Amino acid sequence: MTPIQSKMARVxxxxxxxxxxxxxxxxxxxxxRLERGERLRAGTMETIRATFEAAGIEFIPENGGGAGVRFRKPSESN
Known part of the structure; x- marks a missing residue:
């Protein structure tokens, strides 16, 4: 998760x-500190990322189009 991904997910x-x-x-x-780009402990980053993911956010890796976020697609059972 990058600083901009954190900001985008929050918004x-x-x-x-x-x-x-x-x-x-x-x-x-x-x-x-995270959103300024400062280094945080791995466990702290994992906790923050897990919080976003529990709220329905998916992180998109930088794959030529830039890193991003999106809402997770609802499962068929929902």
């Missing part, structure tokens, strides 16, 4: 930095 969900921090159980400063 897609309508979350501010404090919302994400609360849902991921990290400080708002941690979210600010």
């Amino acid at each position: 897609a969900l309508g979350w501010g930095t404090r919302d994400l921090a609360q849902k991921a159980s990290v400080s708002p400063d941690t979210i600010a």
Whole structure:
């Protein structure tokens, strides 16, 4: 997850930095550091990414078109 992907995911969900921090159980400063491009511990990054994924976000890798995010496609059973 890149800093811009974090920002895009937050906007897609309508979350501010404090919302994400609360849902991921990290400080708002941690979210600010992530989105400034500062290095965070791997476990912290995994927690933040898992929080987004639990909310329905999919991360799109940079594959020639640039990294991005999208909402996960609903499963057939939903």
